[in-house]
Amino acid sequence: MPLTGTAEGPVWRRRTSGRQWAIWSAWLAGTALFVACWQVISASTTWFFVTDSPRVIADIGSRMVPPAWGYLGKLWEPMWDTINIATLGTLLAIVMAVPVAFLAARNTTPSALVVRPIALLIIVSSRSINSLIWALLLVSIMGPGVLAGIIAIALRSIGFIAKLLYEAIEEIDRSQVEAVTAAGAGRGQVMAYGIVPQIMPAFAGIAVFRWDINIRESTVLGLVGAGGIGLQLQSSLNILAWPQVTVILLLIVATVLVSEWVSATVRHKII
Amino acid sequence: MAAASPIPALRPWTGRPIIADRRLRWTLGIAFALYLAAAIGTIEADWVRIWEGLDRGWAFVAAFSNPDFVTRWRDISEGLLESLTMTVVSTAIGIAISIPIALGAARNLAPLPVYYLCRGIITISRSFQEIIVAILFVAMFGFGPFAGVLTLSFATIGFLAKLLAEDIEDIDRSQAEAVRATGGSWMQWLNYGIQPQVMPRLIGLSLYRLDINFRESAVVGIVGAGGIGATLNTAFDRYEFDTAAAILIIIIAIVMIAEYASGIIRARVQ
Amino acid sequence: MLVLEGLTKRYKTGDLALDHVDLEVPKGQVLALIGPSGAGKSTLIRCINRLVEPTEGKVVLNGETISRLGSGGLRRARRRMGMIFQEYALVERLSVMENVLSGRLGYVGFWQSWFRRFPPKDIENAYRLLERVGLEQFYDKRADELSGGQRQRVGIARALIQDPELLLVDEPTASLDPKTSRQIMRLIRELCAERGLAAIINIHDVALAQQFVERIVGLRQGKMVYDGPPDGLTPEVLTEIYGEEDWQATRKKGGEERAADAIVEDDERLAGAL
Structure with a gap:
């Protein structure tokens, strides 16, 4: 029951405490799964390239313009x-x-x-x-x-x-x-x-x-x-x-x- | 038929064509036929090569009855693990970014400048095929699953934010109005007036996108962005059709399981 | 002409929809089938043209046992039985003319019907029937542009162009307002008289049935519990068919309407001419 008796009288909650617990543990499990998956990816990523990326992006960006319109033909x-x-x-x-x-x-x-x-x-x-x-x-x-x-x-x-x-x-x-x-x-x-x-x-x-x-x-x-x-x-x-x-x-x-x-x-x- | 009095003249009727104007109908028909002829004409098929390839085609079909999971199991399992983790991470990130963008791209919520900005982001994300995005991200962030995660998250935004925004625009206005009439704040209005209406759809779309992201994670590897695609590409290059068949069977099986599971979950949240 | 012998239908769920129904319909007789929802009225007429496969018993039309026919024979038998539906069941996205001509599908080959090349005689007939039901100017309209009453008239024309001997009519008025219901019932009645057709009409509205038909059959839980003239529907009989209720009002209403109908008829003729 969403209504529970307390010292100050009944209190209404949206969910029963069992359901609330289930939802919290689902969130917890989801977060744990996400973190675990992230670690797998992180392990096979060369972080040097990622930290270096702003320079690379700027470099590529500057080389992409101006477009070689002649190539369109x-x-x-x-x-x-x-x-x-x-x-x-x-x-x-x-x-x-x-x-x-x-x-x-x-x-x-x-x-x-x-x-x-x-x-x-x-x-x-x-x-x-x-x-x-x-x-x-x-x-x-x-x-x-x-x-x-x-x-x-x-x-x-x-x-x-x-x-x-x-x-x-x-x-x-x-x-x-x-x-x-x-x-x-x-x-x-x-x-x-x-x-x-x-x-x-x-x-x-x-x-x-x-x-x-x-x-x-x-x-x-x-x-x-x-x-x-x-x-x-x-x-x-x-x-x-x-x-x-x-x-x-x-x-x-x-x-x-x-x-x-x-x-x-x-x-x-x-x- | 009841005895008909002498029939005067038989009135004709010859059906109703889809395009009423006769000339337009013929023009369109001929134009289409010409295009078809031109398009088929530009196909250059090397029939000798195809004839030779038939053996390999048959070998591939035969490989399905005898897939080889064992020989390259290390590569397959690593690729698969990478694909699955990429799927989970990119879907989660994609959803987290999509929700605010969807709110911004809903005409009934956002002011015009925000609306245009968010719609712009969605359009950019939707116009590039995942593979092209993956190529660019690989060039920027190096080989590996990180580029793949970025690619799939980026693609998720275009899909999820667009459909969610459309759903928000379709909500029942009276429910939202009723909440607003109670004098709640903007956030309260979102929480009580909008969220309950779009939640089932958000869950359904997220599950669907999870499925799509898994399928896409199998191809971004072809251009070096991690996942099982690289393994698959190698298998095809070496004509190891039995290994390729094993990978494809695994992909199909996972997609089937995912579809079945998401069907059950969607039925429960409705 | 039509004979049902021990007709029984048990659905896969185990429900007994029809329980040994014996019925004989002579040529040209219009018969109404009444009974509560779920009494098996729809199942009965669908068993006659085998849209629903009967479990037991025989359906004999002019000496031919329909319940034993193969698919080709069944098609030919279905041509002789026109069917009119509750929700009109017109093919919504086809034109009125195509809907009427779809009644001839049993007579023409596949490619002929695919390219809409029906015999000129059929097309002429379709125009005449549309004139007869008062829809001649609507032939090129799409079916979903028509009102309920108009759609049912198209449904009637479609059944008649089959050149049938028997009409199977399933709740023709259930989706129509009272006035249109009477017009449709009268139209069916007149057309049956003109062409000497027999008809079996499923109908909810007892008063309407009493007003327009010469014989009434009552079904209850798949069994025939009444077979006789409209006047024989005493409160006791109605209780037997439908269960306990105050039936006096219904019967009185039926009688009054029959008297009032003669006056309404003229008005409707005028309205129809507009």
């Missing part, structure tokens, strides 16, 4: 590649994610015991592994290039799109499906008339949202050889050409902001 083609990787990767992901989503949704899966767990495993595997790791793997398998980047983006996006889409499918209004079924529609027609119109806005929103994220992700794929502007970033960093790095970073920020604007506008129009 060489960046259009890798940027075009970057955008293609994101767009084609998203399209490829959509093609693969839609069937997976229908197999994973409780109300459309052909078998909840066998097929659904497999679909869910595909989704969680795809989601757990960053597109850069997929790219590492694909570059090691099929050699460097844009194609590896596209497939890496697609493999990472399947899980994202399929997860959000199957949640949308599970939330549909069942009575509309029932009505179409009652008219004698076949399996395909029930999907086309009863389910697809209901999930269409969610689907379009998800696809555009993922495309926006993929633009961001594809800017770094070049670091591991999977095409796009990351390749230029990598080589500029290797030769410590900081003015070029500035230009690349600014171009990336500009592209990301534009893609975010496009995605926000499209999603706004749909909803």
Whole structure:
């Protein structure tokens, strides 16, 4: 009881003392965990570099300006590649994610015991592994290039799109499906008339949202050889050409902001 | 059908296209097809190399049925420990910094200059991919998990502060007004009027970010910012697919456990 | 025409929703199914077109045992039974025309329906039905732009375009105001008369049922407890169906409304013309 009797009469507290103790010990455990983790990191950090960092930051900062604007001319083609990787990767992901989503949704899966767990495993595997790791793997398998980047983006996006889409499918209004079924529609027609119109806005929103994220992700794929502007970033960093790095970073920020604007506008129009 | 009197002229109907204007529809369709052709045209695929790579691809798939946890267990366990500690530390720091920034970025709480400042911080954090930030931090603070922690904390701010600020902007105004009407101070108002409304969401988002930070901690190692990414990178470079498979299986398993656990916790705080 | 023999449904949870129901509906008869919530009314009509799979018993439509059909046969059987729903169950994001034409899905192939290439005769029919239910100018509107009464009219047109012999009507008026409820019930009644359709109407409102149908079947906990004319619903019978309550008021109200309805009808016609 939050009310406890004392010499001066009953006192109200927000929580019972047992609960209060539990909360305090949770905080204590959390702090202890944080400190322990920090010590692990601290042990493998060279503190000299960290204490030296203000000087390094000032140094890099002074070398980053003025940006080498002339370098911009060489960046259009890798940027075009970057955008293609994101767009084609998203399209490829959509093609693969839609069937997976229908197999994973409780109300459309052909078998909840066998097929659904497999679909869910595909989704969680795809989601757990960053597109850069997929790219590492694909570059090691099929050699460097844009194609590896596209497939890496697609493999990472399947899980994202399929997860959000199957949640949308599970939330549909069942009575509309029932009505179409009652008219004698076949399996395909029930999907086309009863389910697809209901999930269409969610689907379009998800696809555009993922495309926006993929633009961001594809800017770094070049670091591991999977095409796009990351390749230029990598080589500029290797030769410590900081003015070029500035230009690349600014171009990336500009592209990301534009893609975010496009995605926000499209999603706004749909909803 | 009930006997219809002689049908005069059949009225047509051909569905309702998404884009009503016929010319716009065709223009957009053709433009998209042209773009697709151009984009696919620029893919330079070295089919011989890919054909040769298929064996390796198959070896990788096969490695999943026979992952090797043992040979490089020392590297794997060290990398994993580093990843997990980085996740915990960076999430905690990220949350601690995100909360004041979220308060500043909520239009219904903050004065305009503070609002713009906080929104600016969020935008900067969101526009750079984690890897790029990690590269810069590695250049500034040296190799190792410290740069990784900074990277993930920085990325957490953009994510958490933005979503939390939006949630604060969406709160039920009447509840907050009622608290203000009692004559409490600004801090009391936050504590009684705002905090109870956004707390479940804050916990949910934090758990989600913990999950994301773990996944990201597995890649910042590729550019030298600590964690299991370095081990994974080495495994791929040496074509040790069985070790790589073991690492990926561990990552997937941890993400699954984290997702399951956060589902339970979120259900309890709702 | 429709015969139910020993129809039983036990849900997985163990609830017995229908308990050996025997019922025969001749051609052209409009029948109301009344009973308290959870009596199995919805389950009964869903067992007829097998949206719910019956556990035991037979459903026979024109000599064909529906409960034994395979999926193709079931589709063909469903074409002969139009269904009208409580919450209209229109596909909200499709246009009125698409919703009406979705009643023809059992007759056309998948790609034909995907590209919205329905036979011209179906389209002409859809226009006529929309005229009949008074919505001809709304054909290009999206279903979620309509009012409740309008949506239910679209639902009726969708059921009728199937060219059915039997209408299965599930609480058609539960989401409508009293006046619209009467208009919808009258419309269903008239259309059944025009086309010689039989109909089974689930309905909560006893007075409304008495007013518009010629036969009433009462269900209680999955069992048939009354089958007879509307006038036979004495307080004793209603108590048997629904349990103890003061039933005099309901019956009187039913009678008064029937008298008053003739006057209201003219007003509604006028309102409908506006």
